[in-house]
Amino acid sequence: MKDHLDLSIYPPKSQYKHSCKNIFFSYLPNNTNFQQGYLGVQQTKIAGILHIRKPITNPLLTDKIEIIFTGKEFVKWSDVEICNNINKKIIELSYIIWESSIKGVYQKITDLDLPFEIPLPDDLPDSFSFKQPVKAQISYALKAKFSKPTKYFGLKCGVKKVSILCPITRWNLPVRPTLQPIPMNGRRSIPLSEGVEYVANLDQTIFGIGNSITIPIELILVNMRVYVKKIKIFLKEYHQLIKKKFIHYDSEKVAKSEIYGDQLMLVSGTMNRYEVKAGLDLVSNNQRKPILPSVRSDHIVIWHKVIVKVILCNASKIKFEKEIKIVNSLCEEDALMITEERRKSNWSNWSKMDKLSAKAVYNLSIN
Template identity: 25%
Template structure:
C-alpha cells in the first residue's frame, strides 16, 4: 500500500535517498486531538541507497522540534556630529538606523532512536560502534506531544513552527566532502483542539430608559457565548427601538477584531485589525421596522477557521474582541460602542473521542 508523503515544498533539508511518509490512512504527521486526547507524531522514515554505494551508518534518530520566532525592524532617526575639514567645523547630520527586535526560542525537542549499529570495534572488546551498510530500510516512528503545546501559527512578524527531523550518524567520506552527520528536515503542522464551550451569556441593554430616550434609539443586544470557532459561529441577537419620529442611525456594525501583541528584545509591537465584519446601513431601517418602530435580527459571523486562534504566550499573544457600533453620523447623538473580549478556538466535534480525564 502506497502511503502519502509530505510535499517537496515541506522539506527545508531534503535528500533523494531519504524521505518521510505519513502513517497508514493518514494525511499528516499529527495523530489524535491535541488538547482533548492523547496526541502524537507518527510516520515512517524511508532509506533507499544503491547496492554499489550503500549508506554506512552508525545510528539513526528522528525528532520533533518546535520554535517560537518573533522578528521585526524599525527605522529610528538618529543624529551625530561630523567634522568638516574644509571649514574646520562640526555639523550635525541625521540618519536612519535599522533596529532589529528578535526573539527565537526552542519550545519542543523530543527525539527517538530508531536504529543503531550492532557492530563493535575490535570484535566486541570496545564500545565504539562500527558503521553498517544500508541499502533499504523502512523505520516507523511515533513521538508523543505535550498537552500544553501551542499550535502552529504564522503571523505578520511572529510564528510558531514545527519540524520532523531525521539525523543519521554515518562514516565520513572526505573524497565526497561528506561529514559524519546527515539530516533531513520536514515541516510539521501542529493543530490544537477545544471542546464545545459552555454557554456564557453576554448582554447589553438600554431599551426604554433615560439614556435611550435622550439618544432616540434603544438597544437590546446579546450573545450566548464568549468562545467561538468552527461549529460555534459568532451569533449576535440585535434589537433596536426608535423612540422618536426623527430618530435615525447611519450604520449598525458588528465586527471581530484581532490583536497580535509581540515582545522581543525588551520591546513590544501591536498589530490589530478587523478580520470579520457585518454592516447594515441606516437607510434600510425605515423599510423593516414593525408597527412599534422596533427592529430585530440575528447577525452571524462564521468561517472562523480562517482566523488566528486565541493564544496567550509572553512573546506571541493573540486575542480578539467582538465590537458592536451604532453610528449616528456627525450631527447625531453620540455613537454607541460596545465590545467584549472573546476567545477564538479550534472547536472540535468530539463525540467520537474520549477525553483524557474521563472515567
C-alpha cells in the first residue's frame, strides 16, 4: 500500500517491466522523474526511493538488495532479417543499497524505504524510440535485485526483481546566433540566364526542440513573367540503422510551414526584389510525430535537415537545404542558474585552495 497521498511521486504502472504490488519505486519528493540534473550540462544522477511493504505473513527474505541501472541500444529488423537484430548493452551500474547485518543470513523484511543515488557518466545518449518502418530505441531501466535462497524451510521464495523504465534526457545550453549568416545550399534546374537570383541563410545550425528556426530568403525576379506561387519549409528527420554491411535508411518530415506568393512583400523602392523571413516551429506537441534529438551511436544515427522549396510560375522550383543538429535546449533562466552555480562552486574551490596554499606556506615558514 503506498503511504503518501501525493500520487505524482509514483511512476505509472505502465512504466514497470517487472512489478510486484508490495515492492515499488517512487521519485524523490517534489520530483516527477528519476533524473536529477541536466545531463550534458552539469553533473547528473539517478535518484529515488525503493519501498518494500510486505505482509507479516509473507515477508521478503533476502540478505542483499541491489539497484542496477542499465541502458540498451535495440534494433529489431523484419522476420526475414532477424539474424541482424541488435540488442547491445551500453551501460550497467550496480549499487548495494541494503545488506544483512550478518553475512549470508537472510532477513525477513516487511516495511523498508531505501533511498538511492546513481551518478551518471556525461556521454550517455538520449532515450528515444521509433517503430516505423523498423523498431529502434535507446532505453534505460532501474532494477531492484534481491539476493534470495531458492527455498526457505521448504517454501519457495517469491519476487527476485522489480524493474522500471527510467527515461534519460540530454540537454544543451541555449545556442546563440552567429554574427555572420550561414548560407544554405541552393539547387535549381533553371540557368541564371532565366533571370532569377536568390539566397537563403541561417544564423545558427543547432536548434532546441520547442524553438523556432528563422530563414531569411532574398529573391530577385529579373524576368517579369516569373512569380512565386508558394514557399515550403520543412524539417526532415533521417534515420540510419547500421550493422556491419547491413544498413536501413528512411526519412520523414516532422515539421513544416508554408508561405503563399501573395503574402510576399516587395522591398521598398524596388519592383522585383522580395525579402521574407520564413519560420518553422519545432514544437513536438503540434506535430504528427515527435521530433527526436540528433543521435550518433554505434548502430543508430539520427540527423536533420532544414529544406526550403520555392515554387515558381514559369520557372523550375528552387531548393535550399542545410544539415542541422536538434537538441533539448535549456531555457535562459535555467542556463543562468547553472552558470551561477558553477561560478559559486569555482569561487568556493579557489578559496579552499588559497587557504591550503596559505597553510602550506605557514608550515614551511615555521619549519
